[in-house]
Amino acid sequence: MTAGTAAGDVRRGMPEKRAAIANAARVLFGREGYSRASLDAIAVEAGVSKRTIYNHFADKDELFQSVAIEGARQVTEAVAAIMERHLRKIVDLREDLTAFGMERAAAVTEFPDHFALVRTIEAEVSWIPPAVLEVWREVGPLSSHLRLAPYLRRIAERGLLAIDDAEQAANHFNLLTITDVNQRTFYGALPLPEPEVTAIVSSGVHTFLRLYGVPAAG
Amino acid sequence: MTAGTAAGDVRRGMPEKRAAIANAARVLFGREGYSRASLDAIAVEAGVSKRTIYNHFADKDELFQSVAIEGARQVTEAVAAIMERHLRKIVDLREDLTAFGMERAAAVTEFPDHFALVRTIEAEVSWIPPAVLEVWREVGPLSSHLRLAPYLRRIAERGLLAIDDAEQAANHFNLLTITDVNQRTFYGALPLPEPEVTAIVSSGVHTFLRLYGVPAAG
């Protein structure tokens, strides 16, 4: 991954073969990492000749970056849907926060290719063109991270949480739940029995509510 | 990194060349990552022929694993020294915790090779023999993590903190300070101005004291 190639270049109306290549690349980059995943293998997995890959992507770098950004977009959308499902209407605050945290943790195991790719990106961070990296962060982790704040702010406005700085509270929620899980499982690469995941998330929510809970809503 | 090779094999009384190889490998694995770092380059950096590397290490895998575990040991010792310096005798709790957090964060930038290597390990976690990975975790991150608990327990026994579960409290301290910093900087790979690091650590300590602080000692 030499610095300097252009960014994503993801268009609506992808031709079929291009999509097949992107899917195969996501799987193989995720399973093997950047260097080990060969374009030969990606071509086979996609059912396409290697030359066709070069007709759609400038080189291996651009393919990787394109796949990374597109994957980040998908995961961010999935996380947004989970937020909407659990944090739009609050029934029982503790239960809703816990269910949100659990599903968010489960999303990591549901997109194993993508999160393996996230680990690769983190490892190769010095080799990725800064502009591409910035796009990836904004589309992916930063976006998932920041979108939580407005939900918390609304919950606080209804008097169910006592929050000064919603973005800091969102950061604390993330650190105490998903970050803790990810740190222990290497983004899902090492298996962790579900009861332990439940314990971590429940404990994280508990601590979060010690920080921001309101007696009446506890 | 194929699974199945033997573990560390680090002895006291390393011959000079072996040490030179290990140093060069640490630098190059850190700078380039596992796949990109070639044994040719490592040999040049070490001022040694490539054949000599194979006289000391079975193959590239074993070299990597040996370097990773030895580096983890060194960093863990450094972190232990920082703990001892700031948490053995408490003068002002908030100040001491903050100074500890700042120096711990600084250690990440002081060992850039090692933490670049940590990112590589995390990325290649599925390719590292489980036994080697377990040794690495115990010697490195897990050890740095767990050694904090006894210090907190002693501080609590002197009445300066209100702690039930010292290991959970240690986890919370780590999440709120060093993990937050590492997450934003990719273990120091992306620069973060020192004032921002200070802000994160201070804020993390503040939150930690909201959770475990004692009015008298606040």
Next chain:
DNA sequence: GTCTATAAAAAGATAGAC
């Protein structure tokens, strides 16, 4: 746009002399 075939370079590992 897509394919087969090939070039050109690089990397891990080894042979054999000293």
Next chain:
DNA sequence: GTCTATCTTTTTATAGAC
């Protein structure tokens, strides 16, 4: 134990036909 020189495989990337 250490070195130079070499083998073998794999990889990225491209030529040229259809």
